Amino acid sequence: MHTLxxxxxxxxxxxxxxxxxxxxxxxxxxxxxxxxxxxxxSTITLPETVYxxxxxxxxxxxxxRQDSSNPITFDDMVLLTIQAQRVISW
Amino acid sequence: xxxxxxxxxxxxxxxxxxxxxxxxxxxxxxxxxGAGHAIDRVFLxxxxxxxxxxxxxxxxxxxxxxxxxxxxxxxxxxxxxxxxASALRRGLVNESExxxxxxxxxxxxxxxxxxxxxEWVESTVQSSRVIYFHGGA
Amino acid sequence: xxxLIVIDQPPYxxxxxxxxxxxxxxxxxxxxxxxxxxxxxxxxxxxxxxxxDGINQKSxxxxxxxxxxxxxxxxxxxxxxxxxFGLTDDNLIGGVTRIERTGATLDQYQxxxxxx
Numbered sequence: 001m002h003t004l005x006x007x008x009x010x011x012x013x014x015x016x017x018x019x020x021x022x023x024x025x026x027x028x029x030x031x032x033x034x035x036x037x038x039x040x041x042s043t044i045t046l047p048e049t050v051y052x053x054x055x056x057x058x059x060x061x062x063x064x065r066q067d068s069s070n071p072i073t074f075d076d077m078v079l080l081t082i083q084a085q086r087v088i089s090w
Numbered sequence: 091x092x093x094x095x096x097x098x099x100x101x102x103x104x105x106x107x108x109x110x111x112x113x114x115x116x117x118x119x120x121x122x123x124g125a126g127h128a129i130d131r132v133f134l135x136x137x138x139x140x141x142x143x144x145x146x147x148x149x150x151x152x153x154x155x156x157x158x159x160x161x162x163x164x165x166x167x168x169x170x171x172x173x174x175a176s177a178l179r180r181g182l183v184n185e186s187e188x189x190x191x192x193x194x195x196x197x198x199x200x201x202x203x204x205x206x207x208x209e210w211v212e213s214t215v216q217s218s219r220v221i222y223f224h225g226g227a
Numbered sequence: 228x229x230x231l232i233v234i235d236q237p238p239y240x241x242x243x244x245x246x247x248x249x250x251x252x253x254x255x256x257x258x259x260x261x262x263x264x265x266x267x268x269x270x271x272x273x274x275x276x277x278x279x280d281g282i283n284q285k286s287x288x289x290x291x292x293x294x295x296x297x298x299x300x301x302x303x304x305x306x307x308x309x310x311x312f313g314l315t316d317d318n319l320i321g322g323v324t325r326i327e328r329t330g331a332t333l334d335q336y337q338x339x340x341x342x343x
Contacts, residue, residue, distance in 0.1 A: 003334075008104075008109075008224050009224070009225075009227070010226060013227070014235060014267050015235065015341075018266060021330065022329065022333055024330065024334070032110070032114050033110040033111075033114060034110075034226040035226070056110075056114075074117040074120065075121045075124065078118065078121045078122055079125075082096055082127075082219065086337060086338070087219060087221055089221065089222035089224055090224070090341065103342060103343040104343070135246065135250075135342065135343070136246050138343075175249060176246065179242070207249060208253060208256075208257065210250070210253070211257045214338070215259070222340065222341065224343055
């Protein structure tokens with residue numbers, strides 16, 4: 001994984017759109033906080049490798065999409081930040 | 091102890107109650123030490139300095155984020171700094187700044203210290219990973 | 228450790244952008260290579276003729292004009308955002324490099340940082 005992009009801002013925020021626009025094919029996106037609502041937003045197309053914090057999904061009664069997102073724990077998040085060559089928080 | 095031990099700098103720029111940044115950062119911080127890695131320091135910047143307020147008094151059935159962070163920092167001996175420029179603007183003040191500016195009181199919670207951005211620069215140079223926890227707005 | 232500090236919010240509505248600038252200047256003061264990138268409404272920071280006296284703030288224009296003197300390597304601006312907000316050679320402050328492929332530019336930096 002080249003870059004891990006961490007987004008905490010909801011899909012309506014310009015920062016969310018910016019991140020999606022700049023993420024590359026080798027990159028992964030991690031949704032935290034209100035950003036996880038993107039998974040419930042039928043108007044948003046997310047790239048292939050999208051992770052979401054499990055507890056943020058659960059809090060909002062949201063389910064990870066079978067095809068694209070992987071609900072992850074904080075332990076997983078630590079691993080992702082180490083595996084990535086660099087991490088950008090949007 | 092993992093084969094490759096990493097050192098993390100955690101920067102929090104979102105305030106408690108106006109964001110989840112302190113909560114997400116704390117969950118991450120616990121996982122970092124749990125996996126055997128180190129945290130060089132925690133740096134509060136911008137709105138994040140509000141996390142260091144000793145006057146935080148939420149209802150008893152809500153998490154007191156300042157206390158939760160203070161407990162974590164003290165248990166794991168992790169240094170934590172609130173950026174002086176961000177802090178002073180927003181009214182987060184320790185005793186020496188209180189004296190310097192002749193303010194009516196100070197309110198910085200232990201073990202947070204106040205220091206300049208030089209601490210952030212130094213920490214980011216020393217750590218293998220710098221993770222920012224921003225607010226959601 | 229090459230750092231790119233990114234500003235995407237317009238000036239004066241909050242202190243986030245100033246805090247981004249402080250980060251950039253601090254890195255430069257410690258001899259760490261740093262550039263500033265303006266995207267989205269953040270490109271308005273680069274417009275000439277700002278006069279915030281009426282809203283009781285100091286102009287950021289002067290800080291940016293001093294950026295290279297303080298060791299900030301480049302002021303980069305996303306071309307599409309400049310177009311969107313009507314910024315041209317006639318009304319941009321000096322020293323700005325417009326970039327087309329902003330995503331590719333990000334890849335050149337080890338650290339890409341927002342202040343909030």
